[in-house]
Amino acid sequence: MAVTLADVAARAGVSSATVSRVLNGNYPVAGSTRERVRRAVAELDYVVNGQARALAAASSDLVGVLVNDVADPFFGLIASALQREIAAGPGRLPGDGKLAVVCNTGGSPEAELTYLTLLERQRAAGVVLTGGAVEDRQHTAAVTARLARLAASGTRIVLCGRPPLPDAGAEITTIAFDNRGGARRLTEHLLSLGHRRIGCVAGPLERSTTRHRLEGHRAALAAYGLAPEVAAGEEFRDLPGRPVVHGGYDRSSGYDGALELLRKDPAVTAIVAANDTAALGVCAALRDRGLSVPGDVSVAGFDDLPFSVDAAPALTTVRIPLQEAGARAGRLVLGRSAPPPGAMATVATELMVRGSTAPPSGSAR
Template identity: 80%
Template sequence: MAVTLADVAARAGVSSATVSRVLNGNYPVSGSTRERVQRAVEELDYVVNGQARALAAATSDLVGVLVNDVADPFFGILASALQTEIGAGAAQRGGGGKLAVVCNTGGSPEAELTYLTLLERQRAAGVVLTGGAVESEEHTAAVRARLVRLAASGTRIVLCGRPPLTGPDDGPPVTTVTFDNRGGARRLTEHLLSLGHRRIGYVAGPVERSTTRHRLEGHREALAARGLGPDTPEGAGALRLTVHGSYDRPSGYDAALELLRREPRLTAIVAANDSVALGVCAALRDRGLSIPDDVSVAGFDDLPFSADACPALTTVRIPLAEAGTRAGRLAMGRQSPPPGGVATITTELIVRASTAPPVTSGS
């Protein structure tokens, strides 16, 4: 027979209401009483009925974490940090941790909406959406509608690695932990320009993603500042030397070959992220080109393998674990929202051996 709340109360010599207060942590209880209740819980191996608690309260013990691809190190690092913070204290009886459920959307806008609906049905205590947003008015409106309903039921909503939610002023209360993708990309391209590169190829991510747009904008801002904008004679190749693809290694491989076809005298390639950069490096090697002697290569994110690549990869560092931890604290209400509801995570240029001045002068 399952142990009930009344059984715990009888063992501890208190009322059922007091047991409930101790387990929920929502009402002051004396230290000695709390210890008696927790000892009774452990002795009887009492397990809280999560469904009953969810019905009695506004939300459940569940926090949903939406990622594009949990196998991608970028999202894996974010999800791991989020899960650790969300579950902190869960191993202790009466602890404050909750159950983090990682929802893998596969980059599908439809899957993202479906998961938000399912989390609403489960009365999730929190929802964290990670990674770039799909830039579609229809999809943005649909996401907003679901977030409005979630917020109305008491769910804390955090965007991590996304731009702030735009739209009507009466939208849901959302806290945003965004990354300085534009500034990081600008500094990365400035680094290549300072080395003397002028024919720079760019492997961008999917067209519809906000991260893709922001990083590409930063790249082109740096070119324009050096008089290499697409509307100038010397910078006319900026648009021609941009290839879009997925955020993965095969996309980088194919894009590098396409860029070399368009401009055989290419001296540098900027990749959408570090995984794409690995594909770029593989394609260059297969073409008999040396990195960085023939072509310099740069990535973005500073994923764990970047320092061990051969040559070590120049990239832009995003403190992903730190960002995930911060988003987890916000989702759990352990940290106050930043002013205006938006916190920007700064990025850092990491220069390694994959970039060097072009061999041919005046290139």
């Protein structure tokens, strides 16, 4: 027979109303009383009627986590940390958590909007949007409108690894990644080694992450007098000895991008990849062309995904603390942590120098 709210109340020695207040968390209850109720919930293995709670309250026990590509380790690390935090969190009872639903958009703006509409219908308790945003005014306006409706209905909204939305309001919390600073330090590292012909296999042209990393890359080049200053947001164009090609964040895009860079500038001595996965494709293309890494061409990635240190040679990259960021987003979306000042926090990145970069050999190819 199913355990009822009254059974929990009897075990804890309190009223059913007090049990309801503890479970909903929207009324102050003495610490000792709250602990008795939680102990009774655990002992009786009581499961809250989620549908009834959703009808009685403003939201359900569901938290939606939107990712661009669930197979990409970048999103997997964020989503797994989010899910662990949302399910319960350290030191909490299993009944304290909520259900995390990972929504794979496949990078489609239309799918992103569809998921937000479905989560609104489900009265989601929270929504976390991860990764770079599509830079399109119409899409941005549509996303902002949907998130505003969700926030107005009581849903907590967190952007993780995504730039803040203009005019979104203080109800939406942003955890941004320092992609510009990380990319600048990475290119400065290559320049300090003596590289001057640096190619770039960048990500999709319409993604905010791609633009921010290119801005950091070109800022480093400009500081060395190798590129003209370009206004923020202006498209990054090829320069002699510093070609750029765009692709995805996958291995095949890195492979094809490296071959295109070598066609544009056979004398390139270093390649910066969109991320670590693309960097592996770059290394494979160079090997297939009979070139060594870093003897002939240095290669650098971004994100510091778990396989990066085990690549041969180990990959120079920029570390983003993805799991820490995901866990923080989980606490924020559940209201377990106070929002940062101005509802905006920037996660610092760290340059990880490894064996895939070295001074240019100067050999002709």
